[in-house]
Amino acid sequence: MSIDVESESAATTLDLDQLKEDDPLIHLAVRLLKEIGEDPDRDGLRETPERFARWWREFTNYDPGTVSTLFETTTSGQLVLVSGIEVWSLCEHHLLPFNCSISIAYRSTERLLGLSKFARIAHLHAHRLQLQERLVSDIAADIIRITGSQDVAVVGHGEHLCMTMRGIKTSARMTSSSIHGDFGRAGLARDELLTLLHG
Ligand SMILES: Nc1nc2c(ncn2[C@@H]2O[C@H](COP(=O)(O)OP(=O)(O)OP(=O)(O)O)[C@@H](O)[C@H]2O)c(=O)[nH]1
Numbered sequence: 001m002s003i004d005v006e007s008e009s010a011a012t013t014l015d016l017d018q019l020k021e022d023d024p025l026i027h028l029a030v031r032l033l034k035e036i037g038e039d040p041d042r043d044g045l046r047e048t049p050e051r052f053a054r055w056w057r058e059f060t061n062y063d064p065g066t067v068s069t070l071f072e073t074t075t076s077g078q079l080v081l082v083s084g085i086e087v088w089s090l091c092e093h094h095l096l097p098f099n100c101s102i103s104i105a106y107r108s109t110e111r112l113l114g115l116s117k118f119a120r121i122a123h124l125h126a127h128r129l130q131l132q133e134r135l136v137s138d139i140a141a142d143i144i145r146i147t148g149s150q151d152v153a154v155v156g157h158g159e160h161l162c163m164t165m166r167g168i169k170t171s172a173r174m175t176s177s178s179i180h181g182d183f184g185r186a187g188l189a190r191d192e193l194l195t196l197l198h199g
């Protein structure tokens, strides 16, 4: 009996090892460690390839939950600004992180978007390989599509590790914006947006 248990657990270990062997992300991490002169079997690194594989899957399979809950309202026409949405994304050129503080504004229609959904939409688009310019325009496109409002503005203020920890090594930050409808034209809507953004 004990032999059976032992052989059963040995078989389980074997299967798990086989699964790990078959995982391309684990393979990649082992090769990376070897390539940079590390011993993947040393203490501290033994579980690292699995963690590496887990982190990449967590990041790229991010589930934002429900992003489009709308409420009927009689208070349409307000300028709504949600700011300080902090997201982490990955630069598609270097696979290094960048963080971005996102502000989203829209002129509400007869359907209001649930407050939490702005951050969910921002995280959804951050959880992939990105450029900051595309991140803010992807968010703006979703806000337009979901709310039906044409007056939408998204501003991002980001720090890119590909620029701060390597390369030019500057502490410069990048601000980019995607501005639509009346917010893009001189007038009251744009003035109100700028006042709220700077207030
Ligand atoms: N516009 C924009 N550029 C980005 C973003 N993330 C990274 N980059 C830039 O992409 C460019 C890639 O330039 P390359 O010359 O191909 O790569 P590189 O030799 O690593 O460039 P350096 O970073 O200047 O050392 C760099 O200027 C990066 O700063 C982003 O979100 N938006």
Ligand SMILES: [Zn+2]
Binding pocket: 091, 092, 093, 094, 095, 096, 160, 162, 163
């Ligand atoms: Zn980069």
